[in-house]
Amino acid sequence: MKIMIVDDEAAIREALGRKLMRENFQVVLCKDGLEALRMFHVERPDLVILDIVMPDGMDGLTVCRRIREMSDTPILMLSANAVTEDDIIQGLNAGADEYLTKPVRLNEFVARIQALLRRATIAVVELEQHYNDGFLNVDLHRRHVYVNGRKIHLTPTEFKLLAVLMENAGRVVNQRDLLEQVWGKEYIDDVYYPRVYISQLRRKIERDPGNPAYVLTEHRIGYRFEKQPQTVPKAN
Amino acid sequence: MSSENALTLIVNGLTLALSLSFLIILFWYDARREITHFFAAFLSLVILWNLGSLLAQSLALIGPLSATVLIPLFILELGFTGSSVALYALIAAQVKLFTRRFRLLVLLALALLVIYRIVLYASGAPAPFAVDETGSLRMQERGPLLLFYLVFNGASLYLIWRFQRKIRVRLLMLGLVLFIIGQSIGFLNPQLQTFALTTMLCSASALLIGLGVIQQEIINPLSDRKSAVEALRQVITSTANQSDIDPILSELARQSAALLEADGAAIFLRDEGQLTLRTTYELPTEHELPTRPLSHGVAGAVATSGQIIQLDDYARDWRGQSDFSFARTFFGSVVCAPLVAGGDPIGAMLVVASRQGKLFDREDTYLLQLLAAQAAVAITQSRLFSEQTQLTEQIVQSRNQLETIVASTESPVIAVDRSFRLLIANPAAQALFPAGSPPAHDAVIADLLPASAFPANLRRAFREIRRAHALTYEATVGERIFLCHVASLGQQRMEGWVAVLNDITQLKELDRLKSEMVRMTSHDLKNPLQAAMANLDLLREDVYDSAGADVQHSIDVVDRQLQRMNRIIRGILDLERVREGTLTLSPCEPAQIVRDAIADLNEYAREHGISLTATASDDLPTVYCDQEQFKRALVNLIENAIKFTAADGRVEVSATQQGPEILFTVSDTGVGMSAEVQERIFDRFFRGKQRGVEHVSGSGLGLSLVKAVATNHSGRVWAESQEGKGTRFFITLPCAPVIS
Numbered sequence: 001m002k003i004m005i006v007d008d009e010a011a012i013r014e015a016l017g018r019k020l021m022r023e024n025f026q027v028v029l030c031k032d033g034l035e036a037l038r039m040f041h042v043e044r045p046d047l048v049i050l051d052i053v054m055p056d057g058m059d060g061l062t063v064c065r066r067i068r069e070m071s072d073t074p075i076l077m078l079s080a081n082a083v084t085e086d087d088i089i090q091g092l093n094a095g096a097d098e099y100l101t102k103p104v105r106l107n108e109f110v111a112r113i114q115a116l117l118r119r120a121t122i123a124v125v126e127l128e129q130h131y132n133d134g135f136l137n138v139d140l141h142r143r144h145v146y147v148n149g150r151k152i153h154l155t156p157t158e159f160k161l162l163a164v165l166m167e168n169a170g171r172v173v174n175q176r177d178l179l180e181q182v183w184g185k186e187y188i189d190d191v192y193y194p195r196v197y198i199s200q201l202r203r204k205i206e207r208d209p210g211n212p213a214y215v216l217t218e219h220r221i222g223y224r225f226e227k228q229p230q231t232v233p234k235a236n
Numbered sequence: 237m238s239s240e241n242a243l244t245l246i247v248n249g250l251t252l253a254l255s256l257s258f259l260i261i262l263f264w265y266d267a268r269r270e271i272t273h274f275f276a277a278f279l280s281l282v283i284l285w286n287l288g289s290l291l292a293q294s295l296a297l298i299g300p301l302s303a304t305v306l307i308p309l310f311i312l313e314l315g316f317t318g319s320s321v322a323l324y325a326l327i328a329a330q331v332k333l334f335t336r337r338f339r340l341l342v343l344l345a346l347a348l349l350v351i352y353r354i355v356l357y358a359s360g361a362p363a364p365f366a367v368d369e370t371g372s373l374r375m376q377e378r379g380p381l382l383l384f385y386l387v388f389n390g391a392s393l394y395l396i397w398r399f400q401r402k403i404r405v406r407l408l409m410l411g412l413v414l415f416i417i418g419q420s421i422g423f424l425n426p427q428l429q430t431f432a433l434t435t436m437l438c439s440a441s442a443l444l445i446g447l448g449v450i451q452q453e454i455i456n457p458l459s460d461r462k463s464a465v466e467a468l469r470q471v472i473t474s475t476a477n478q479s480d481i482d483p484i485l486s487e488l489a490r491q492s493a494a495l496l497e498a499d500g501a502a503i504f505l506r507d508e509g510q511l512t513l514r515t516t517y518e519l520p521t522e523h524e525l526p527t528r529p530l531s532h533g534v535a536g537a538v539a540t541s542g543q544i545i546q547l548d549d550y551a552r553d554w555r556g557q558s559d560f561s562f563a564r565t566f567f568g569s570v571v572c573a574p575l576v577a578g579g580d581p582i583g584a585m586l587v588v589a590s591r592q593g594k595l596f597d598r599e600d601t602y603l604l605q606l607l608a609a610q611a612a613v614a615i616t617q618s619r620l621f622s623e624q625t626q627l628t629e630q631i632v633q634s635r636n637q638l639e640t641i642v643a644s645t646e647s648p649v650i651a652v653d654r655s656f657r658l659l660i661a662n663p664a665a666q667a668l669f670p671a672g673s674p675p676a677h678d679a680v681i682a683d684l685l686p687a688s689a690f691p692a693n694l695r696r697a698f699r700e701i702r703r704a705h706a707l708t709y710e711a712t713v714g715e716r717i718f719l720c721h722v723a724s725l726g727q728q729r730m731e732g733w734v735a736v737l738n739d740i741t742q743l744k745e746l747d748r749l750k751s752e753m754v755r756m757t758s759h760d761l762k763n764p765l766q767a768a769m770a771n772l773d774l775l776r777e778d779v780y781d782s783a784g785a786d787v788q789h790s791i792d793v794v795d796r797q798l799q800r801m802n803r804i805i806r807g808i809l810d811l812e813r814v815r816e817g818t819l820t821l822s823p824c825e826p827a828q829i830v831r832d833a834i835a836d837l838n839e840y841a842r843e844h845g846i847s848l849t850a851t852a853s854d855d856l857p858t859v860y861c862d863q864e865q866f867k868r869a870l871v872n873l874i875e876n877a878i879k880f881t882a883a884d885g886r887v888e889v890s891a892t893q894q895g896p897e898i899l900f901t902v903s904d905t906g907v908g909m910s911a912e913v914q915e916r917i918f919d920r921f922f923r924g925k926q927r928g929v930e931h932v933s934g935s936g937l938g939l940s941l942v943k944a945v946a947t948n949h950s951g952r953v954w955a956e957s958q959e960g961k962g963t964r965f966f967i968t969l970p971c972a973p974v975i976s
Contacts, residue, residue, distance in 0.1 A: 009763050015770035022777070053759070080762035103766035103802055106773035220828075 001117065002026040004045035006036040006063065007078070008054045012102075016049065016078075019106045020113070033058030037066055045073065047117055052079040052091065061094040068095035072156050074120045076113065078102060092196040097157045098183075108186075115184035120156040131166060134231035136205055136214060138166065147205050154204065157182065161197050162205070165215060165225035174222035198223055244432045245293065248286050251439040255279050258446035265454050274329040275449050278322035282442045285315025289435055293371040300369075309365045312373070316365075316422075317353075317381060319438070320388040321346060323415055326445070327392050330408070331399035349384060365431075373435075374426040385423060389416045401595045405456065408448025415441035457599055464603050467495040468610060475614035482515065484618055488585070488611045489517035495607065496571065496600045498587045502559070503611070504535040505575070505583035511536050519588070524560055533559030535584040538572045542581040545572045546601050550588070559586060569595045573608035577616040585611055647739065648718070651725060652681045653732040659725075665737070668713050688712040689720075697722075701733070716741045751812050758805045765805070769798050807937030810868070811920070814944040819862040823972055826859055826891040826898045827852035833870040834889060837878065845883030848874070852891035857971040859898055861949050866969070869945035872938040873902040873965045880963070881906035896971055897951070903964040909957040917955060918943040942967065 003025045007013040010031070017027040028043045030036040032054050040048065048067060052060035064075055077091045080102040088099045098116050100109070129140040137146035140163050145152050154162065164181045165173060178194050179187045187193060198217070202209040216224045259279050262272045291308030321342075328338065366376040375381070396403065396412055403409045418437030424430045474487045485503045493501040500519040504511050510527045530536055534554055538545050547553040550567035558564050568591040575583040585608045589596065642649050648665035652658055657678040661669070669684045682690075689711040691697035700707045701724060711720040718737035725732040776791055783791070830852040841848035870889070877887045885905040892899050909917065916922045920940045946953040946967050957963035 009767060011767035012763065012770060015767060015774055018774055019770065080759045080766070102762045103769045103798075106770055 001047070002028065002043060002045040003047045003049065003113065004028040004030060004036065004039060004043060005049045006030045006033070006054070006060070007049075007051040008032060009051075012051075016106075016109065019110065023110055025113075032056050033060070033063040036063050040067055040071075040073075047113060047120075048073055048075045049113075050075055050077050050096070052077060052081050061091065064091070064094040064096055068155065072120075072153075074098070074116045074156060076100060076116060078104065078109075088192060089196045092193070093200060095155060097155060111186055115186055119160060119182070119184065129163075129166060131169075131227070133228045135207065135228065138162065140166070145205070152204050154201075158197055158201050158204070161194070162201060162225075165223060169225045169227055172218045172222050172224045178222060194223065244436055245290060247436055248290075248439040251443040252279075252283050252286055255439075255442045255446040256283070258443075258450050261450060262446075262453060269453060270329050271326070271449060271453060274322065274326040275445070278319060278326045279442060279446065281315050281318035281322045282438060283315070284311055285319055286435065286439060288312025288315050289373050292365070292367045292373060296367045296369060296371045305367060306363060309363055309367065312365050313363070313381070316419075317349075317384045319415075320384055320392075320419060323412065324388040324392045324395070327395045327403075327412060331395055331402040333395065333399070345387065349387075352383070372429060373431045374429060375422055375431055376426055378423055378426075382423065385419060389419060392416060401592075404594070405448045405452040407444055407451055411441045411444030411446075411448050414444060460599060460603070464495060464606065467491050468606060471607060471610050471614075475610070475617070481615060481618040481622065484614050485515040485611070486517065488607065488614065489515050492585060492587050492604060492607045493517045495603055496587050496596060497589075497594050498596075499590045499593045500588045502535070502586045502588075503575075503583065504539060504586070505615070506530065506539050506581065511539055511583075514583075519560065520562070521560070532557050533563075534570060534572045535559050535586050538574045538584040538586075539581050542574045542576055544574065544601055544605060546570070546596055548595055549591075563588075566590055568593050571596045571601050571604050573601070573604040575608050575612040575615060577612045582612060582615065648737040649734065650681065650737070651732060651734040653725075654730065656681045658684070659732060660734075668737075685713060689718075710740075711737060717744050751816060754808055754812055758809050761801070761805055765798060765802055768794075769802075772798065804937070807941070811937050811941045811944060814865055814868075814941055814948065819865065819948055821860045821862055823858045824861050824863050824866070825854070826856040826900070826969070827854050829861075829863065829867055829870060830889055830891050830900070832863075832867050833874055836867075836871050837874050840875065841878050841887065844878050844881075845885075846878050846881055847886045848878070848889070849886070850889045852889075856891055856893055856898060859969045860972045861969055862945075865945050866949065869942040869967065870900060870902070872942050873900075873967065876938055877902050877904035877906060877963065877965070880904065893971070894968070897968040898971060900967045900969070901964055902967075903962060905962045908959040908961050908963050909955070910959055914955055914957055918953065 001024075003020055005013045005016050005020070005027060007016070008031055013029045013031070017029050020027050028039055028045055030039050034056065036048070036050070037058075039045075050060040050064055054060060054063075060077060060079065064077070067073060067075060075096045076098040077096040078100045079087075079091065081087060088101075091099045097119075098112060100112060129138075131138045131140075135148055137149075138144070143154075143159060145154055145159070145162070160182050161178070164178060173181075175191055175194055176188055179190065182197075183190070183193055198215055199209070202212050202215055206212045206214060213228055214226060216226055218224055256279065259272075259276055262269070262275060266272065288308045288311030292305055292312060295302075295305045295308060325342065328342075361379075362377050364375055364377045364379075364381050365373060367373050392412070393416055396409070400409070403412070415438050418434050418441055421430050421437065422434035471488060471491045474491075475484045489501040489503050493499070501517040502513060502519055502521075503515050505514050506512075507527070509530055511530050511532055512527045513521065513524060528536070531540055533556060534545055534547070534550075536559075537556060547570040548568075550570045551564040554563075554570070560567075567588045569589040570586065572584050572586045574581040575585060585604065587596070587600075587604055642660065642662045645662065646664055648668055649660065649662045650658070650665045651660040657680055668689075691707070691709045697707055697709065701722060705724055707722040709720055709722075711718045717740050719740045720735050720737045722733050722735045724730050725734050772791065772794055776795075780788060780791060830850045834848060834850045838848060874887060874889060881887060881904045887902065887904045890901045892901070918939050920937060922936050922939075942965075943953050949969055951968045951970065953965070953967045955963060955965050
């Protein structure tokens with residue numbers, strides 16, 4: 001497994017790199033956003049660890065978006081900048097799968113990386129499900145999602161979230177279960193993850209994200225996937 | 237009868253008739269006057285004298301002289317001697333020497349003389365008067381009468397000389413002297429035939445005396461009264477035109493001296509237990525003390541007692557201290573009247589005559605009392621006036637000051653009445669109003685300022701003003717932010733509101749910059765912290781197990797300190813976030829909040845061996861709060877309680893309704909706090925130094941955050957604690973309004 005660490009602080013990226021190497025990962029270290037993008041093409045890492053505040057014009061959020069334009073590679077943001085939930089949500093919205101605030105202990109850091117990789121690799125291969133109502137068309141096995149006839153791109157986390165919800169279509173999945181199933185046991189208290197990803201998902205698959213039909217919120221409990229009646233796809 | 241005698245008779249008759257008419261006038265004017273009585277007695281005796289002489293002369297002319305002529309001659313003698321006595325009595329009355337003792341003496345002398353006369357008569361001594369055939373009267377025997385004459389006329393002359401100041405009417409003086417001279421002529425040698433002249437002179441004197449008495453008793457007082465009225469009028473006019481007290485007093489002194497024909501005057505006023513000489517007229521005062529004790533001198537006595545004092549001779553009659561150093565040498569007659577205002581003497585008015593000057597009489601005291609009354613009125617009026625003027629000046633001055641302050645203050649000040657119409661708006665406030673002319677006085681304030689300038693919840697704002705009489709809120713006008721302090725106008729009844737706006741735009745900006753800086757600094761600290769922690773973790777993996785105890789200890793210490801640093805930084809950032817105050821309000825169930833908070837800390841409590849329990853009914857009213865923030869506050873309180881409670885202790889969390897609020901309570905059986913600690917626990921970075929918990933770590937920010945959260949939610953937070961027994965923390969949240 002190859003992991004790319006992007007951080008302008010040499011002391012941090014070297015320490016994190018050493019730890020990951022001990023855990024038998026291959027490590028690529030980058031000191032800024034431009035180098036990160038270049039190295040991403042060259043090295044094709046399995047996971048990217050991104051600092052947000054970086055010099056030379058390209059911050060972590062931009063790097064994240066640029067990577068997302070071409071790849072589903074899991075991205076973990078590691079930032080000192082998180083003050084409010086909004087900051088975290090902003091990072092997740094940019095396409096990150098995970099947001100950790102500095103300082104983080106190395107053991108936890110490694111555990112999160114492993115969970116993230118697990119999520120991305122195991123994926124949902126065992127799921128054999130297909131849904132098509134004419135507007136939304138999901139092939140869980142092939143990881144294909146079409147909305148109104150157009151293929152859309154979901155990140156691994158978004159995809160896994162959709163898969164878990166669809167698996168339980170018509171039933172409420174409570175937050176903790178959702179967190180455990182999608183992100184892993186370690187994330188059970190990070191209640192804002194589902195919130196961010198649900199809204200992200202709605203933006204991608206709902207006709208009207210402000211008034212969702214597929215992914216419904218059960219206040220204080222969790223979320224529920226509701227199948228819709230068959231419609232004739234409209235050309236856009 | 238000789239023509240000379242006849243002429244005498246006619247002249248005498250006429251003069252006496254005139255005198256009689258004067259007497260009638262006097263009686264008609266005032267029958268009770270002593271002087272009138274004495275004048276009447278005197279005049280009757282003079283008439284008796286003339287009657288006697290008339291009868292004797294008539295008898296002599298009618299026929300040969302017989303014994304019957306003795307009767308008129310006796311009447312004549314009675315009149316002649318009697319008038320001497322009456323003259324003396326008249327003068328004595330005039331100079332007011334007619335005391336009771338004196339009257340007794342006179343009566344005694346009279347009795348002795350009558351006895352003497354009777355004895356003379358009984359011894360057959362010849363009658364003192366005789367008349368011849370021609371009707372000429374003569375005093376043939378002077379002896380018996382001489383004694384009367386010498387005693388009474390002598391005494392009269394002495395009195396006139398001694399008390400000449402008391403006989404002010406020249407005519408009276410002339411009459412009195414002329415009468416004595418007339419009688420003296422009678423005692424000349426009978427051969428000179430001068431008795432007719434005596435009779436004539438004395439009749440004329442009686443006329444003069446009558447005139448004099450009339451002038452003294454009627455004419456002078458009348459003219460005096462006229463001038464008194466005139467003087468009073470002048471005094472009143474001059475005092476009415478003046479508001480300053482000193483010119484009034486000098487005018488009063490001048491007027492009273494002039495009115496009483498005095499040589500000087502002075503006015504004293506009582507002033508805080510002292511007597512102050514306020515003004516003098518024609519009195520040298522260079523060497524006089526302006527203030528003296530209250531009981532000093534005649535003026536002091538009068539100003540203390542409120543009674544008028546009149547002295548004929550200051551040096552002789554006044555036994556107390558002198559009013560002036562020169563008073564005993566120069567003062568003759570003195571009148572001093574109290575100045576009375578509102579029943580209390582406020583001063584005294586002293587009028588003096590020099591030793592050779594006038595002797596003040598009752599009329600003068602009466603006049604001075606009038607003037608004094610007027611003076612008191614003028615003084616009171618002037619004092620009131622000056623007080624009022626002063627008061628008005630003060631009011632105007634303070635109003636001006638206030639206006640200047642209000643106008644010059646850079647903070648906008650706005651006052652409105654009960655119907656929100658503008659009362660006052662200083663220039664700074666007017667600058668906030670829409671551009672254009674200054675706003676009309678009664679413009680409605682809502683038309684002048686944007687909605688953002690008023691409290692968001694008006695009903696709540698009014699309730700707050702009613703409760704606390706003041707309200708502070710943040711108002712935004714344009715790009716400027718103000719801290720607006722509103723207070724009610726009016727003492728008893730509410731007349732409106734006044735608002736003072738303090739521009740806190742810059743403060744806000746500074747606060748924002750500060751927060752920004754705190755945030756930046758904290759972030760900048762996080763990177764080194766991350767590097768240090770990561771390397772420490774690596775180091776621990778590399779050497780910890782194989783290292784000696786010292787190295788292990790060092791690694792542990794570094795680790796703990798790094799964690800502590802991390803907590804502090806996180807605490808600062810959390811607090812900053814809460815203090816920024818952006819709340820995401822949503823309806824929350826108090827019981828749910830408690831449950832959530834407990835759930836977060838169950839594990840922590842177990843680790844510490846603390847039993848953590850919660851009591852909160854599901855029926856509690858909903859509250860509006862930022863769930864995340866409020867839970868955080870509650871968690872901080874519980875965490876704190878667990879930290880400061882020894883193993884096997886209890887921490888209880890509860891939520892109950894208390895009126896319009898939900899009261900959250902976190903109580904523990906921990907170490908408790910001293911009163912001093914309690915006062916400061918909510919201060920940033922304050923950490924109590926309780927015994928036995930030195931090992932407890934913390935940033936000193938947890939409770940500040942609790943307080944900030946409570947404040948953000950319009951709630952309150954406080955603590956009750958007993959050292960060694962435990963602590964109870966309370967935090968309140970207002971219930972959400974019930975929507976029916």
